[in-house]
Amino acid sequence: MTTVFHDDWDLSEKGQKDAERHQDKIDDAIRKNVRDVIGEESIITQKGKRKVRIPVRGMKDYRFVHGDNKGPTAGVGQGDGKPGDIIDQKQRQQEGGKPDKPGDQRGEDYMEAEVDIDYLLKIMFEDLGLPWIEEKTKAAKMVPKGWKFETISKKGIMPRLHKKRTMMEAVKRNIMLAAEIMRETGVDEPTAYKALNQAFGDINYAIDLIEKDEVVSDQDAIVINEDDLRYKQIEEDVEFHSNAVVIAMMDVSYSMGREKKYLCRSLLFWLTEFLKKRYDHVDIKFIQHTTEAQIVDEDTFFHTHTTGGTMCYTAFEKANYMIDTEYPLNEWNVYCIYVGDGEDFEPKKTVTYIDMMLKKEINMLGYVEIDLDHEDDDGFGYRDAMRTLLVEIKKKWNFFHNRERQTDFYKNEKQRFLCAVIRNKTHVWPALKHMLFEKEKK
16 A cells, blocks of 8 residues: 655645635536526426536636746736736727627636536525425324334344343343342452352352352453343334425416426426425426316426416316315425416406415415516506406405516415516526525524
């Protein structure tokens, strides 16, 4: 084996520290750009792809610059430079700046970092979680963890002998017997132990040996008999998880154009990936609808395209039936998320089914509306005249309204009803944060 020796190990740690600092900068850049990162369509359209390439602005990969150590760039840098100055880079100074001609400004330096989706999820959702989650004690899910050896008994097989516990029992028994011999015969402690050892643990025989002055044992071993043996009992180790289900609903009707469907799928894709990463035992159900609703699998939900009319109530009707028949609320934490463009042939009927769902006192209902066509700064613009589903919802329930990055978010704490409007792909991230805030612990 080769032994590596270094006079100053502090120098060897600098490379590791530099690498860690570089990774911290990448993490910080990802957090700052996450709003644009999760809006990339290629992430959710390529099945099975787990890698994401992220442009990290203001950073460049490390590289060695070779030269002859001559000229103005040589030496240790004793000139008039200031922190942040660009070294040995010519700036193009050309007039114009037309699309097909060189511009007159220096470009921005950046590098592309390839990260795993799981790593991206860790950075994105580290402070988020399902809100209002509760312990459902009636029927918590018992999940096997493996096997444990915690129970000790006097019966068992030799391969499961607990040596430490056996020795402890033998020591305690020998101490008690030696004390009794000392009391009966008046000998000192070493003699009492020698007699007990010579008598193989028989107290009467040991006393008889002392009285006849026949104690000759020179061994100090502890005598172990059958009553001292202790055995480990193997048991299945389990842990209990509160049951939780997330019912994801999406409008796939004709009015949902390609970009609208993409934004819907983008939000629900990241929601689903987060749930699978954060919670080991959360059921996720998928419902899509036109004039009829149907339960589909995950692959169909994210990769198929349909057309037809729009009756949103069918999705809520299907979700209500699913809750009543498969996920009783005394046993399950139930979260329902609906995403669509708000166009609905029967919005009042849909509101009736939403009200029915909220009266069940589910953990949370989230409604996300995609609005790509109109900006509605005052809340009473063109889309209100269109009588979108969100308009009917706001007429029925009162919300605390918050505006962020030219879009709207609504919260009704009492009903646990959250609404959001997405107007472009940069709104997907704040909408996710609005739906996945962790309830503060009191």
